[in-house]
Amino acid sequence: MNTPPSFTTDALIAEDIDAYLHRHQHKSLLRFITCGSVDDGKSTLIGRLLYDSKMIFEDQLAALENDSKRHGTQGEEIDFALLVDGLAAEREQGITIDVAYRFFTTEKRKFIVADTPGHEQYTRNMVTGASTADLAVILVDARKGVLQQTRRHSWLVHLLGIRHVVLAVNKMDLVGYDRATFDAIVADYRAFAEAIGIADFTAIPISGFKGDNITAAPSASTPWYDGPALIAHLEGVEVDNAAAQTQSFRMPVQWVNRPNLDFRGFAGLIASGTVRVGDPVRIVPSGKTSTVSRIVTFDGDIEEAVAGQSVTLALADEVDCSRGDVIAAAGDPPQASDQFRATFVWMDEEALKPGRGYWLKLGTQTVTATIQAPEYEIDVNSREHLAAKTLGLNSIGVAEFATDRPITFEPYDTNRQLGGFILIDKFTNATVAAGMIAFSLRRADNIHWQPTAITRADHAGMKNQTPRVLWFTGLSGSGKSTIANAVEQQLHLMNRHTFLLDGDNVRHGLNRDLGFTEADRIENIRRVGEVAKLMADAGLIVLTAFISPFRAERQMVREMLPEGEFIEIFVDTPLSVAEARDVKGLYKKARSGQLKNFTGIDSPYEPPEHPEIRVNTVDMTPEQAARYIIEQIMPLK
Ligand SMILES: Nc1ncnc2c1ncn2[C@@H]1O[C@H](COP(=O)(O)OS(=O)(=O)O)[C@@H](OP(=O)(O)O)[C@H]1O
Numbered sequence: 330m331n332t333p334p335s336f337t338t339d340a341l342i343a344e345d346i347d348a349y350l351h352r353h354q355h356k357s358l359l360r361f362i363t364c365g366s367v368d369d370g371k372s373t374l375i376g377r378l379l380y381d382s383k384m385i386f387e388d389q390l391a392a393l394e395n396d397s398k399r400h401g402t403q404g405e406e407i408d409f410a411l412l413v414d415g416l417a418a419e420r421e422q423g424i425t426i427d428v429a430y431r432f433f434t435t436e437k438r439k440f441i442v443a444d445t446p447g448h449e450q451y452t453r454n455m456v457t458g459a460s461t462a463d464l465a466v467i468l469v470d471a472r473k474g475v476l477q478q479t480r481r482h483s484w485l486v487h488l489l490g491i492r493h494v495v496l497a498v499n500k501m502d503l504v505g506y507d508r509a510t511f512d513a514i515v516a517d518y519r520a521f522a523e524a525i526g527i528a529d530f531t532a533i534p535i536s537g538f539k540g541d542n543i544t545a546a547p548s549a550s551t552p553w554y555d556g557p558a559l560i561a562h563l564e565g566v567e568v569d570n571a572a573a574q575t576q577s578f579r580m581p582v583q584w585v586n587r588p589n590l591d592f593r594g595f596a597g598l599i600a601s602g603t604v605r606v607g608d609p610v611r612i613v614p615s616g617k618t619s620t621v622s623r624i625v626t627f628d629g630d631i632e633e634a635v636a637g638q639s640v641t642l643a644l645a646d647e648v649d650c651s652r653g654d655v656i657a658a659a660g661d662p663p664q665a666s667d668q669f670r671a672t673f674v675w676m677d678e679e680a681l682k683p684g685r686g687y688w689l690k691l692g693t694q695t696v697t698a699t700i701q702a703p704e705y706e707i708d709v710n711s712r713e714h715l716a717a718k719t720l721g722l723n724s725i726g727v728a729e730f731a732t733d734r735p736i737t738f739e740p741y742d743t744n745r746q747l748g749g750f751i752l753i754d755k756f757t758n759a760t761v762a763a764g765m766i767a768f769s770l771r772r773a774d775n776i777h778w779q780p781t782a783i784t785r786a787d788h789a790g791m792k793n794q795t796p797r798v799l800w801f802t803g804l805s806g807s808g809k810s811t812i813a814n815a816v817e818q819q820l821h822l823m824n825r826h827t828f829l830l831d832g833d834n835v836r837h838g839l840n841r842d843l844g845f846t847e848a849d850r851i852e853n854i855r856r857v858g859e860v861a862k863l864m865a866d867a868g869l870i871v872l873t874a875f876i877s878p879f880r881a882e883r884q885m886v887r888e889m890l891p892e893g894e895f896i897e898i899f900v901d902t903p904l905s906v907a908e909a910r911d912v913k914g915l916y917k918k919a920r921s922g923q924l925k926n927f928t929g930i931d932s933p934y935e936p937p938e939h940p941e942i943r944v945n946t947v948d949m950t951p952e953q954a955a956r957y958i959i960e961q962i963m964p965l966k
């Protein structure tokens with residue numbers, strides 16, 4: 330029989346508070362998640378863990394006893410599920426809908442458990458809970474065995490890099506503690522686990538409700554079971570950074586610590602490996618090398634530090650290194666690339682927009698990333714690959730990513746911290762996806778930025794002007810082309826070197842493969858932005874006349890250019906006026922349903938919030954509007 334683990338008692342708090350706190354501070358921490366369906370008894374199990382570890386305060390306990398009598402499903406006994414299903418809304422629905430983090434502790438270890446919902450739609454919450462966990466407890470109802478949901482959760486757990494899995498076969502009391510039932514479920518799960526690459530798992534027959542094999546094993550009802558109790562297993566499982574410590578040294582720089590002129594250090598959390606004073610290191614992506622001269626911590630200098638420690642490194646040489654860089658073992662640095670392939674989970678109500686720029690955060694790095702249309706979506710139930718043009722809420726897919734500057738990373742399989750990222754919508758600031766990098770694309774490794782001898786300043790200087798991009802935006806028929814034409818003519822008369830890129834014309838050549846879906850419009854503007862940038866690099870004053878209906882893409886082009894070079898001109902013509910003009914008869918077609926996705930009718934237009942210039946074509950003639958614009962942009966030099 331395994332020795333039952335001893336939970337912390339409150340006695341020590343009263344006797345010697347310092348000893349109590351010291352003991353708690355120096356215990357290791359295990360983060361784990363529980364996955365299971367609403368009825369698998371997950372909340373009851375967590376409630377029991379909290380209850381048995383005495384981490385519930387007295388008043389909460391009293392409330393629990395009251396609540397159990399009122400709402401509980403367990404008669405006069407305490408309903409542990411109520412402890413966990415804290416939210417009123419959840420109680421009403423009878424399901425757990427968000428990730429709840431609970432803390433408890435035993436004599437040997439501290440625990441943070443993320444309770445993730447089992448409900449079909451909530452992949453997002455599950456991913457959130459799993460992203461920081463070292464272990465997953467997958468609950469199965471002994472009466473039902475391995476279900477679709479068990480398989481889905483197990484696959485996600487594996488995908489997210491959790492390498493320790495406990496299969497908790499719950500409600501054994503309801504199957505008469507039958508060994509054959511338990512063995513059959515374990516055999517069934519083993520076959521599945523092997524197929525998806527879960528190398529090993531620990532199966533434990535339990536009853537969260539009755540308490541069997543939770544704190545002591547074997548329980549009197551399962552004399553045939555010779556494994557550990559759940560708590561003993563959680564206390565003993567080796568998840569300290571053993572693996573991370575054997576890998577090569579990497580530390581993403583969080584900030585540069587410069588308290589005075591004599592000291593400059595780079596602070597961060599060591600993601601993997603070991604670093605010693607005197608070690609040669611390389612800074613990625615710059616590639617500069619140096620040697621560690623000091624390792625400074627809160628408690629003074631140390632000779633050696635390992636994965637999981639927060640330290641400040643001082644280097645022997647004055648090298649450029651700032652937030653977002655990674656300091657790594659000189660002989661085995663991680664890669665830096667601006668194109669890679671990744672698996673990602675979409676977590677926003679609004680679907681992925683291929684081609685749009687999102688903030689990508691990886692460790693301490695933040696860059697702009699654009700995502701191509703997914704190569705495929707993965708059916709989380711069957712793991713089949715499905716064709717997909719985008720990803721919606723809770724979908725998982727694989728796609729190629731491109732970033733505006735190289736980021737330093739490692740494949741997620743090797744290093745969760747340097748391979749995992751999130752995507753953030755630039756306008757709403759919502760976290761819209763979580764992803765795992767698979768590998769850098771070879772084409773990114775083989776394409777290098779070629780420095781040219783004649784710079785953009787040389788080009789502009791030769792033309793004796795400052796490059797600009799005059800970006801006209803507005804509804805179809807608002808007057809973009811007419812006014813842009815008039816502006817170009819006037820600039821031409823002033824001996825400026827200009828070029829006008831017009832929507833209709835570009836769509837006949839460079840962009841003739843694009844239509845008017847959201848994704849095509851995003852790609853249209855991306856390409857036009859790139860061309861406008863090249864022309865500005867050549868020293869030209871570029872005028873563009875595209876509807877460019879989305880703020881995000883206009884912002885993307887703005888960010889591609891040096892500050893002040895992008896001038897957004899909003900041709901602010903009301904829809905009714907543009908429609909009345911109907912130069913090309915397109916509004917008529919759109920209204921009659923012959924033309925789909927027409928801007929302003931059944932496709933959105935997002936007006937600029939802070940355009941540099943706004944022209945009102947109701948009050949101004951095209952010539953007046955053009956003159957007004959010229960006045961605004963003068964002196965152009
Ligand atoms: N569905 C639909 N919606 C909007 N516009 C349509 C559509 N179908 C064809 N056209 C014609 O294409 C011109 C707009 O192309 P753009 O490249 O400026 O559009 S976008 O910026 O990609 O949204 C636009 O030209 P302008 O009238 O000069 O704006 C239209 O003539």
Ligand SMILES: Nc1ncnc2c1ncn2[C@@H]1O[C@H](COP(=O)(O)OP(=O)(O)O)[C@@H](O)[C@H]1O
Pocket residue numbers: 803804805806807808809810811812874910912945946947949950951954
């Ligand atoms: N004040 C004005 N500014 C611009 N265009 C005007 C104005 N008043 C009338 N128009 C007419 O509106 C139409 C605008 O068409 P166009 O310039 O092709 O718009 P867009 O390029 O935005 O689709 C033209 O026929 C133009 O003569």
